[in-house]
Amino acid sequence: MxxxxxxxxxxxxxxxxxxxxxxxxxxxxxxxxxxxxxxxxxxxxxxxxxxxxxxxxxxxxxxxxxxxxxxxxxxxxxxxxxxxxxxxxxxxxxxxxxxxxxxxxxxxxxxxxxxxxxLNPVYRVRDQIVDGIKHHTPKGEMPSKSIVAERVVELLNSVGLDASVADMYPHELSGGMKQRVALAVATSLRxxxxxxxxxxxxxxxxxxxxxxxxxxxxxxxxxxxxxxxxxxxxxxxxxxxxxxxxxxxxxxEFAPIDEVFENPKHPYTKKLISSLPDIQVKGKFTGIDGLPPTLVVPPPGCRFHPRCPIYNDDEDFRGEFTDLRGGLDTGLCTTVDPPLNEVEPRRWVACHLYEGGA
Amino acid sequence: MPSKYIVGRVGMFFLTIFLASTLVFFLPRLSGRDPFREKLFEEAQRGGYLEDVDEIAAALNERYGFDRPLWQQYVSYLGEIARFDLGTSQFTFSKSNNQLLAETLGWTIGLTFISAMVAFFIGTGMGAIMEWRRQNTGLLAAMAPFLMMSAVPYFIFGLVLLTVFWFSWLQAFDWELFPPYGAYDPTVEEWPDWSDFRFLGSAVWHATLPALSIVLVSLGGWAMGMRGMMVTTKGEDYMLQAEAKGLPDNVRFYRYAIRNSLLPQLTGLALQIGLIVSGVVLVEIVFTYPGVGGLLVQSIRNSDYPLIQGIVFVLAFCTAVTTLLLDMIYPLIDPRISYSGN
Known part of the structure; x- marks a missing residue:
């Protein structure tokens, strides 16, 4: 990879x-x-x-x-x-x-x-690849049948499928094959x-x-x-x-993937990553307590605060965040919805912890 | 394998015919009546002459073979049916049953087939559009009267149509919009000549009310069935994918939505054929239509075994043929069918 x-x-x-x-x-x-x-x-x-x-x-x-x-x-x-x-x-x-x-x-x-x-159960794979191409090609400019057939084979090969799949019906394909056909359809027009x-x-x-x-x-x-x-x-x-x-x-949170895994900034991301099981260590399975809020009446202020380990001063997180929490006005958490800010180059976080140059 | 499928369906077809002909042989005989004897008594009461009734009845029964054991009758009946010889009626001697049916069956099949198809296509189309253009609530409102009509039996609705088009205000203007009985205008032609446009026109004109009573009553059912299927189909993943593929509205409507919703509708049609035929028989009586309907009622009233057998057999045969045809069309519409069960 x-x-x-x-x-x-x-x-x-x-x-x-x-x-x-x-x-x-x-x-x-x-x-x-x-x-x-x-x-x-x-x-x-x-x-x-x-x-x-x-x-x-x-x-x-x-x-x-x-x-x-x-x-x-x-x-x-x-x-x-x-x-x-x-x-x-x-x-x-x-x-x-x-x-x-x-x-x-x-x-x-x-x-x-x-x-x-x-995939439409009543048409062959070929037809389902071609119809997408056909309806994005101006009238009269559709290439000849043999060229289209070649293109279908090319697309199927590009997703690792045999050319014979073109004449099959969806019910004759496995789940993985269907998904490959879906990939072929999606990439048919580059x-x-x-x-x-x-x-x-x-x-x-x-x-x-x-x-x-x-x-x-x-x-x-x-x-x-x-x-x-x-x-x-x-x-x-x-x-x-x-x-x-x-x-x-x-x-x-929006950031390059390596940085998210190495140093998650938002408390939610932090909990998300710490909840991933480690294959080396057999530890207690940890999740994020509580449930996501209803979006009809979201919690006032930061939507995550009812479950936030920092706001709630969760023991497990105290060490890491003590310094940061010192500068946090927890009153803001319940009143102001934090905007997504670029706190470091290419690192966007929506949390009051990182506001005011923290 | 498709050939296996075809063999299976054709086998089913013959089994259906066999069972239907067996049932129609035994069921009327369960009444245990002696039709000849009853008829003779009836005549005798009218005419006052009441001698030798038993002898005459016995002679007639012997002539028709009714005196033989039931199984012998059944075997010879099966042989006749296999040769499409429907025998001779007990009370309509002038013509063989084959002749009687040849005269009437065309009218019944024409009326049934055309009105069933018209109802199926219009109803299915209405249901499909109703769901596809859901934002257009007017379509749903337009559907309400058809749903109401679908709760009424064909023949009752036929009576309603007669009342509306014939016995009511239209008469005040001496304006015959649609004829109330018959299948063609006897003044146009003595006997059906389909190459004559005047005759054809009068046949269509005469068939309008009976056909309308079938079409209007069955339309709502087809529409609601199709609408329900369209709701299901619209929720399918391939419908979203069709949209994500940037396919135009009409392609998604015809090739994706309708194509996939049509399958249960066709099954419904295959199942309904028998019901439509039996409904039409009564409609024919209401409109004095020269189909098999009148003949069947008359034959049942007389316990005319050979004629009952002949008519019901032919109707069952036609239904089975239609079902067989639909079975043959089905795999063309749904590729999954011919492979199922293997």
């Missing part, structure tokens, strides 16, 4: 702007009878060309909602309540339906969850960005590794950016260049 160092170099060698995806103050709300659920609230981040970003968070933290909103695939009652999404300089949220349709697959492609039946929403969920670890290697290989070859949504920290560590951590609709 290529490590995180490789990507930034490749990202800077083009003449175009290095930034591919720019998300600013994105708000995605669900309008429900119980009130507005702020599933994604004021999320901002940028993704470099060719960079691989991981996005983790608990179930219900808004990561999938955000990923779907980036392709404008969110379904009612979800609405984009504000913010901007720019993909290669194009404002996604201002496109009309037809432009958005053209953008999907051509510029930004989705690799679905591994557990999904993302998109600038691939959005992978838990692509390996429900696959065993061997297949999981194969799929991730294939994804990485395709990404390298196309120089596409990848946003990998999931909750497998191990997978993220191996794949991603940068990691975003979401909690209760907020992006609470």
């Amino acid at each position: 290529t490590t995180a160092e490789a990507a930034p170099e490749t990202a800077t060698n083009g003449q175009r702007s290095d930034v591919l995806l720019e998300v600013e103050n994105l708000k995605v709300y669900y309008d429900t009878d119980a009130g507005q659920v702020k599933a994604v609230d004021d999320v901002s981040f940028t993704l470099q060309r060719g960079e691989r970003m991981g996005l983790v968070g608990e179930s219900g933290s808004g990561k999938t909602t955000m990923a779907m909103a980036l392709m404008r695939l969110h379904k009612p009652p979800a609405i984009i309540a504000g913010g901007t999404v720019k993909l290669d300089g194009v404002s996604i949220l201002d496109l009309n339906e037809e432009e958005m349709r053209q953008t999907r697959l051509r510029d930004i492609a989705l690799v679905p969850q591994g557990a999904m039946n993302s 998109p600038k960005m691939i959005l992978a929403d838990e692509p390996t969920s429900a696959l065993d670890v061997v297949v999981q590794r194969q799929i991730m290697l294939t994804l990485e290989q395709l990404q390298q070859e196309m120089q596409a950016s990848v946003l990998l949504v999931g909750h497998d920290m191990g997978l993220m560590a191996q794949f991603a260049d940068v990691l975003g951590v979401m909690y209760a609709g907020h992006l609470v």
Whole structure:
């Protein structure tokens, strides 16, 4: 596996702007009878060309909602309540339906969850690869059948599948093969960005590794950016260049992956990483106490404070954070929602601990 | 393997025919009546002459073979059925059952097939659009009357249509919108000549009300069934993926949503065929349509075994053929079917 160092170099060698995806103050709300659920609230981040970003968070933290909103695939009652999404300089949220349709697959492609039946059961694999290409090619410019057939074989080979798979139906494929077909579909138009929403969920670890290697290989070859949504920290560590951590609709930490693992800044990330089991030491399984808050009425101030080890002065964390906590005005935690600040170069954290030059 | 599938379905077809013909042989005979004797008594009461009834009945029964043991009758009946010889009616001697059915069956099948198809396609289409354009609540509202109608039996609805189109205010204007009975205008042509447009026109015109009573009653069911399937299909992962693939709305509607929702609808159609046929039989009576309906009711009233057998056998045969055809179409629509069970 290529490590995180490789990507930034490749990202800077083009003449175009290095930034591919720019998300600013994105708000995605669900309008429900119980009130507005702020599933994604004021999320901002940028993704470099060719960079691989991981996005983790608990179930219900808004990561999938955000990923779907980036392709404008969110379904009612979800609405984009504000913010901007720019993909290669194009404002996604201002496109009309037809432009958005053209953008999907051509510029930004989705690799679905591994557990999904993302292939239409009644058509052969070939037809499902071709229809995406066909509907992104202007009328009359569709290449001849033999050229298209060659392209299908090429795509299937690129994801490690035999050409004979083209004439199979989805029910004749294994879970791993289906996911490879999904990869072939997603890369059929060489998109600038691939959005992978838990692509390996429900696959065993061997297949999981194969799929991730294939994804990485395709990404390298196309120089596409990848946003990998999931909750497998191990997978993220191996794949991603940068990691975003979401909690209760907020992006609470955004930083290069190595730094997140070595020195997590946000208390939530800290607990998340310390909860990872260590294969060398058989220790007590530690989690994060409590449950994520309801997003209809989020806790006042920092959304994490009811579970925050620093705010609650958790014994396990006292040593490490004593100095920092000394400078923390815990009153702020319950009243002011901390914004995402760049506390060190390329390290973004939303926590009052790091405010005021701490 | 597909060939195995075809063999299985064809086998099923023959089994169905066999069971249906067996049932229709034994069921009417369970009544234990002697139709000839009853008829003779009836005639005798009318005419006042009441001698030798038993002898005449016995002679007739002998002639029809009803005096033989049941199993012998059954065996010879099976042989006749296999040769498509439906025998001779006990009370309509002038024509063989084959002739009687040849005259009437066309009308019934034409009416049933066309109205069932029209109802199926319109209903399915309405249901599909209703769910696909969910934001358009007007479509749902337009559906309400059809749902109400679907609770009414065909023949009752036929009576309602007759009342509305015939016995009511329309008469005040001496305006015959649709004819209330018959299958064609007898003044146009003595006997069906389908190459004559005037005859064709009058046949369609006469079939409108009976067809309408079938179509309007079954439309709502198809629409609701399809709508339900569309709701399920819309939630499938491949629908999201189709959108993520940037496929246009119409492609997602036809090739993804409808294509996958249609399968249970077709199963429904195969199951409904029998019900539609039996419903049509009553509709024909309401509209005095010259199909098998009137013949069947008359034959049941008379306990006319050979005619009952003939009509029911032919109806069962047609239903089985339709089901077989649908079974053959099914694997073309759903590739998973032909491989299941292996």
